[in-house]
Amino acid sequence: MIDYRSLEIFYWVARLGGFRRAAVRxxxxxxxxxxxxxxxxxxxxxxxxxxxxxxPITLTRKGAELLIYAERMLRLQSxxxxxxxxxxxxxxxxxxxxxxxxxxxxxxELVRRLRMDYPxxxxxxxxxxxxxxxxxxxxGDIDLALMVGPIDLPKVRNIPxxxxxxAWVVAPEYxxxxxxxxxxxxxxxxILTFSRTTEPYQKVMSVLAASDLSxxxxxxxxxxxxxxxxxxxxxxxxxxAVAVAREVAxxxxxxxxxxxxxxxxxxxxxxxxAPDTALVTMxxxxxxxxxxxxxxxxxxx
Amino acid sequence: MIDYRSLEIFYWVARLGGFRRAAVRxxxxxxxxxxxxxxxxxxxxxxxxxxxxxxPITLTRKGAELLIYAERMLRLQSxxxxxxxxxxxxxxxxxxxxxxxxxxxxxxELVRRLRMDYPxxxxxxxxxxxxxxxxxxxxGDIDLALMVGPIDLPKVRNIPxxxxxxAWVVAPEYxxxxxxxxxxxxxxxxILTFSRTTEPYQKVMSVLAASDLSxxxxxxxxxxxxxxxxxxxxxxxxxxAVAVAREVAxxxxxxxxxxxxxxxxxxxxxxxxAPDTALVTMxxxxxxxxxxxxxxxxxxx
DNA sequence: AGAGGTTACGGGCAGCGTAAGGATC
DNA sequence: GATCCTTACGCTGCCCGTAACCTCT
Numbered sequence: 102m103i104d105y106r107s108l109e110i111f112y113w114v115a116r117l118g119g120f121r122r123a124a125v126r127x128x129x130x131x132x133x134x135x136x137x138x139x140x141x142x143x144x145x146x147x148x149x150x151x152x153x154x155x156x157p158i159t160l161t162r163k164g165a166e167l168l169i170y171a172e173r174m175l176r177l178q179s180x181x182x183x184x185x186x187x188x189x190x191x192x193x194x195x196x197x198x199x200x201x202x203x204x205x206x207x208x209x210e211l212v213r214r215l216r217m218d219y220p221x222x223x224x225x226x227x228x229x230x231x232x233x234x235x236x237x238x239x240x241g242d243i244d245l246a247l248m249v250g251p252i253d254l255p256k257v258r259n260i261p262x263x264x265x266x267x268a269w270v271v272a273p274e275y276x277x278x279x280x281x282x283x284x285x286x287x288x289x290x291x292i293l294t295f296s297r298t299t300e301p302y303q304k305v306m307s308v309l310a311a312s313d314l315s316x317x318x319x320x321x322x323x324x325x326x327x328x329x330x331x332x333x334x335x336x337x338x339x340x341x342a343v344a345v346a347r348e349v350a351x352x353x354x355x356x357x358x359x360x361x362x363x364x365x366x367x368x369x370x371x372x373x374x375a376p377d378t379a380l381v382t383m384x385x386x387x388x389x390x391x392x393x394x395x396x397x398x399x400x401x402x
Numbered sequence: 403m404i405d406y407r408s409l410e411i412f413y414w415v416a417r418l419g420g421f422r423r424a425a426v427r428x429x430x431x432x433x434x435x436x437x438x439x440x441x442x443x444x445x446x447x448x449x450x451x452x453x454x455x456x457x458p459i460t461l462t463r464k465g466a467e468l469l470i471y472a473e474r475m476l477r478l479q480s481x482x483x484x485x486x487x488x489x490x491x492x493x494x495x496x497x498x499x500x501x502x503x504x505x506x507x508x509x510x511e512l513v514r515r516l517r518m519d520y521p522x523x524x525x526x527x528x529x530x531x532x533x534x535x536x537x538x539x540x541x542g543d544i545d546l547a548l549m550v551g552p553i554d555l556p557k558v559r560n561i562p563x564x565x566x567x568x569a570w571v572v573a574p575e576y577x578x579x580x581x582x583x584x585x586x587x588x589x590x591x592x593i594l595t596f597s598r599t600t601e602p603y604q605k606v607m608s609v610l611a612a613s614d615l616s617x618x619x620x621x622x623x624x625x626x627x628x629x630x631x632x633x634x635x636x637x638x639x640x641x642x643a644v645a646v647a648r649e650v651a652x653x654x655x656x657x658x659x660x661x662x663x664x665x666x667x668x669x670x671x672x673x674x675x676a677p678d679t680a681l682v683t684m685x686x687x688x689x690x691x692x693x694x695x696x697x698x699x700x701x702x703x
Numbered sequence: 704a705g706a707g708g709t710t711a712c713g714g715g716c717a718g719c720g721t722a723a724g725g726a727t728c
Numbered sequence: 729g730a731t732c733c734t735t736a737c738g739c740t741g742c743c744c745g746t747a748a749c750c751t752c753t
Binding site: 131152 | 731732733734735
C-alpha cells in the first residue's frame, strides 16, 4: 500500500519542482526524499518524475496522474484531522520569514500569542528583506512570509496586513531646509534605506529619477542599523512609518514634513496554498489580526 | 498523522464488531489490532470504541465520525491504486470458503486459472457446509464464500453462480420400486444428504413433513463420504445434481426419475462489500464465469 | 472455563541521517 | 566547481508476534 508520507513527499517534490526543495520544506534530508520517490516508482512500476538537472523537474504522465490523487489524499487527511479534533492540530514546526520592519513592530506580539495559545508550535524565524523572503517562500525554504507586497504567483495566497506610508526621518538636530521639505532639499543629503531590491529603495529612486536628481544612497538591510545611523546624523532615512514610530514618538528621530508623493507599501502574510496549510493559515490570520489591532496601531502610531 | 493501516484496522474492527475478528480478517494478531486502536485513540485524544464483552462492540460518537473518514480514505486509496496500475493489484492472501459440491465440481478449475493468471495471489481454502461458511464470512474469517444461497445481510454482495436441482441417486443395483419413483417409495429407505442445517436436508425434510412421512436421515457433512456410502448401497442420496454428475455419467450411481417437487438450490459467490474488495470481486466474478462456462456445464452434465 | 481485550517483551525491518559517489552543466 | 540526485551504511524506533495477564459471563 502507498503510505501517506510518500504521497506527501511526492506532492511537495512536484509542487516545488525538486527533491532538495521538498526536503527542506518537509524538514528532512534529500536522500530520504529520494528514497521515498524511488520506492513509489518501484511500487507503481513506473517512472513518475523526469530528473532534469535544472529546476523545475517535470512529471511523467503517470506522475501527473498520481499528483491528482496525492492532492486529494492530503486534502482528505487534513479534512479528517480537522473534523476529528474539532479544530486542526496546531502543532509542528513553522518556518516564518519576516521583514525587518515587522520584527521591530508587532512580531514579538505574534510570537507571544503563539507561545501562549499554541505551545506545541515551534517557530523558526528568519529575518531578511522582502525580495529574499519571496525567493525563500517559492523555493519552499520557509512556510510563511511576513513582508512587503503580495507575491504574484499562482497558488500563493497573500493576506494583506496593513499599509504604511514611507516616512522621511532624521536626527532631531540634523539640518534640513524647507517646510515642507522639497525633494531637492532631501537629495542634497545621503539617503538611508533598505537594500536595492526593496520597495522603499526603488520607490525613492523612482521619484528621484523622475526629478532628474542625483543622490547618495546608503542601502542597508538592517533596520536597526539604519535607525542607529540616522540617529547618529549620517543622513535622511526613508523608512516605513511604522518602523520608526517608536523613535519618532520618543523624540530620537524627527519626521520631515514633505509633499513628496511616495506610494505607500503594503505588508502581506504570504504562503503557498496546499492541502495541509491549516496551521500556516491560522498563523497568517493571527498575524493579520495582530498587525491591524487597535493596540498595535496605537503603539506604533 | 494518521496512518493508512490504522484506518484500515479501525474500519474492520467497526465493520466486524470486534478486535479479534478484525485481526483474523486482516491476517494479523489481536494485540496488533489493539495497539493500533489504542494509538488511534491516544492520537485523537478520544475513546473511539466502547469495549463491551459481547459482540458486537459499539462505536462512540467520535468513532462513528472517524468511520466515515476511514471509509472514504480506504475508498480513495483503492481508487488510486486502480487508476495508477491500470488495474488493481491482484495480489495478497484471499481466504475462500467453499461448499463441498463446488470443491468436487469446478473449484479445481478456479484454482488453476488463478494460479496461472495471478501467481501473486495466495489462496486459503476452507471447506465446510454453507451455513458454517455464512458464519465464517460474517465474522470475517473468510473473505469469499462459494456456497449455497445468498446471504441476506446488508453490505454482503451475492453473485449468483448457477442453479442446480437436487437429484435422488442410488447405487445401480439398489432396489427402488416405482417409475417414476414416488415420495413414499423413497421414504422407505435411508436418505443420505448434507447436515441438518443445509438446504438439501431442509428441503427434503419439508417435502417429507408435508406428506406426513417419517424417514431415516443420514446427515453427513462430507460429500465424498456420502457418495461413497451411496455407492456402497447404504441408501438413497439427495444431492445437488452437479455434485454427482460424474458418478451418474460413469454409471457408479443411478439417478432416480421422480415427480417429487424439490425446489432447486442456487450457489452464490458471496463477500462483504468494503472499500477495498477489488481482489475479492475479481475472484468472485471469475468464479461465476467458470461455474457457468459451457465447458463446465458439459463436464458435469 | 472461555471469550475478548490488554500488558510485557524481544526481534525484525523500514526509514532516516551522514557521508560518499556520480552526472551534468 | 556547483548543483542535484543516488548509493552506501549504520542506527533508531516502530510495529509485530508470542505469551502471560485481566475481567466478565
